[in-house]
Amino acid sequence: xxxxxxxEGLVYGIMALAVFITxxxxxxxxxxxxxxxxxGSAIMGVxxxxxxxxxxxxxxxxxxxxxxxxxxxxxxAKLKIPSLLAGIITMTILYSINxxxxxxxxxxxxxxxxxxxxxxxxxAGQFMPPEYGVLAFLLLSxxxxxxxxxVFFHTDFGITLGALGSNPQMxxxxxxxxxxxxxxxxxxxxxxxGIAGALACMYQGSADVTAGTGTVVAGLASLMxxxxxxxxxxxEILTLRVILGSILYRAIMFAGRQYxxxxxxxxxxxxxxxxxxxIACLVISKYGNGxxxxxKGTIKC
Amino acid sequence: xxxxxxxxxxxxxxxxxxxxxLRDVSLEVNRGDFVTVIGSNGAGKTTLYNLxxxxxxxxxxRILLRGKDITKTPEFRRARFIGRIFQNxxxxxxGKMTLEDNMVICHKKGYKGLGISLNHKLREYFRERLRELDxxxxxxxxxxxxxxxxxxxxxxxxxxxxxSEPDLLLLDEHTAALDPRNAEIVMNLTRTFAxxxxxxxxxxxxxxxxxxxxGNRLLMMxxxxxxxxxxxxxxPKLTIDEIVQRFRDxxxxxxxxxxxxxxx
Numbered sequence: 001x002x003x004x005x006x007x008e009g010l011v012y013g014i015m016a017l018a019v020f021i022t023x024x025x026x027x028x029x030x031x032x033x034x035x036x037x038x039x040g041s042a043i044m045g046v047x048x049x050x051x052x053x054x055x056x057x058x059x060x061x062x063x064x065x066x067x068x069x070x071x072x073x074x075x076x077a078k079l080k081i082p083s084l085l086a087g088i089i090t091m092t093i094l095y096s097i098n099x100x101x102x103x104x105x106x107x108x109x110x111x112x113x114x115x116x117x118x119x120x121x122x123x124a125g126q127f128m129p130p131e132y133g134v135l136a137f138l139l140l141s142x143x144x145x146x147x148x149x150x151v152f153f154h155t156d157f158g159i160t161l162g163a164l165g166s167n168p169q170m171x172x173x174x175x176x177x178x179x180x181x182x183x184x185x186x187x188x189x190x191x192x193x194g195i196a197g198a199l200a201c202m203y204q205g206s207a208d209v210t211a212g213t214g215t216v217v218a219g220l221a222s223l224m225x226x227x228x229x230x231x232x233x234x235x236e237i238l239t240l241r242v243i244l245g246s247i248l249y250r251a252i253m254f255a256g257r258q259y260x261x262x263x264x265x266x267x268x269x270x271x272x273x274x275x276x277x278x279i280a281c282l283v284i285s286k287y288g289n290g291x292x293x294x295x296k297g298t299i300k301c
Numbered sequence: 302x303x304x305x306x307x308x309x310x311x312x313x314x315x316x317x318x319x320x321x322x323l324r325d326v327s328l329e330v331n332r333g334d335f336v337t338v339i340g341s342n343g344a345g346k347t348t349l350y351n352l353x354x355x356x357x358x359x360x361x362x363r364i365l366l367r368g369k370d371i372t373k374t375p376e377f378r379r380a381r382f383i384g385r386i387f388q389n390x391x392x393x394x395x396g397k398m399t400l401e402d403n404m405v406i407c408h409k410k411g412y413k414g415l416g417i418s419l420n421h422k423l424r425e426y427f428r429e430r431l432r433e434l435d436x437x438x439x440x441x442x443x444x445x446x447x448x449x450x451x452x453x454x455x456x457x458x459x460x461x462x463x464x465s466e467p468d469l470l471l472l473d474e475h476t477a478a479l480d481p482r483n484a485e486i487v488m489n490l491t492r493t494f495a496x497x498x499x500x501x502x503x504x505x506x507x508x509x510x511x512x513x514x515x516g517n518r519l520l521m522m523x524x525x526x527x528x529x530x531x532x533x534x535x536x537p538k539l540t541i542d543e544i545v546q547r548f549r550d551x552x553x554x555x556x557x558x559x560x561x562x563x564x565x
Binding site (some may be wrong): 151152154155156157158159160162163165166167169170171172173174175176177178180233 | 376377378381392397403416
């Protein structure tokens with residue numbers, strides 16, 4: 001049970017990190033995620049069935065996610081429409097593209113394929129419960145991603161990316177085209193989502209075209225829960241708390257699945273829990289007091 | 302340095318809201334000039350700035366900076382040579398970031414790479430430059446900029462604009478949102494920096510005494526035109542009463558013209 005929560009928390013935590021980059025750092029409400037997550041998943045599923053090395057497949061999932069993000073950023077910049085709408089357009093297009101990637105099937109099963117996770121599990125199974133092997137692998141991967149992101153946000157370009165969300169005029173005034181910076185940020189973010197989708201595919205043992213529904217909202221909920229945990233302006237803490245928030249969110253979802261029947265909730269009601277959770281977070285951060293709960297900035301959509 | 306050649310801007314062309322914001326404006330600003338720009342609201346001062354900075358393109362005419370035609374150059378590219386400070390102190394700095402991060406973005410204009418340039422040496426350089434402001438900011442490199450006062454942020458914006466030694470510095474009522482004491486501090490810094498680095502400055506102001514006291518040239522704008530241009534020979538003798546009188550004269554002339562048109 002606890003391994004399941006941690007594994008899901010880590011896999012979806014990578015997606016939540018991406019949501020953090022767009023919503024919080026770039027102030028860009030990006031709905032592409034709902035399409036780029038199943039995109040990463042579909043690519044992983046199809047490539048694994050085709051016998052591709054899983055690490056190469058993850059890289060390809062990253063690249064395709066980044067391409068999807070770029071499409072959103074270009075639509076937003078060139079047609080001058082709100083980020084939210086641009087993301088929804090890309091997300092809608094991606095639904096059909098994902099079906100094409102999976103040769104017009106809505107589901108690809110990895111039952112007969114030896115995935116990376118299965119290999120790790122069987123190897124680890126020699127000396128510990130097999131799930132711990134997968135968990136250790138994910139912990140290492142997420143740690144590596146965190147380190148890369150943290151270092152990235154300390155580079156001159158990373159700092160510029162941070163300033164863009166806070167003050168786009170300043171980026172222009174400093175001789176840079178804010179749309180170019182934004183494009184790179186949204187692309188990177190959706191690349192991460194692609195990775196998360198690919199890992200989720202291996203964990204679940206299947207790719208499902210409908211798996212993306214509600215992804216971005218789950219990411220937002222994780223993000224907000226994380227923001228209640230620690231308050232800081234240091235990027236190391238900001239990114240770490242996203243992962244912690246994601247794990248906590250999965251725990252709440254698990255509790256909802258496991259014990260929800262006591263108050264009459266079924267698995268179909270999980271989206272209600274997510275929605276109410278987000279509303280609760282917003283209400284508490286808006287009206288709550290105390291240093292832990294106070295937080296700068298609201299979500300702009 | 303800056304040549305504005307028969308520039309005009311019309312908004313909403315062909316609609317009932319058609320608005321000629323600038324009418325055939327020509328202007329030449331020399332290197333090292335400090336030009337103050339006055340005029341009532343809607344006179345076209347900010348429109349003129351937007352054209353020089355490249356926020357939008359003129360409908361007629363051309364703009365040259367150091368002999369190069371920049372009429373079609375996008376704003377972000379012009380920003381490498383033109384510094385601009387807005388009335389709103391929040392527009393110059395990124396509030397949610399630390400002072401040192403803000404300085405990293407501003408100490409060199411143009412796109413940033415993936416290197417990490419923030420180190421002890423650069424921090425020491427930042428402290429040294431921040432000392433010029435005499436506001437104690439050199440000890441607050443790790444503080445978020447949104448903890449600073451409006452005056453401190455505007456002074457910082459000024460310093461950041463000056464760090465890259467722009468060919469032209471556009472000040473758009475940059476002290477109007479500050480309290481009088483901070484406004485004086487920022488104005489003094491403006492003069493100090495302009496002198497120290499030999500900057501070419503244009504400054505929009507609604508404060509007549511600033512318009513008189515600062516700079517070697519004064520422009521008055523009205524209805525999208527430059528109606529008065531006082532050069533360095535005349536400007537030191539200029540008084541507030543005289544400006545107001547001249548403004549009234551111009552307005553009256555217009556009024557009588559209108560009257561003549563309406564009552565032949």
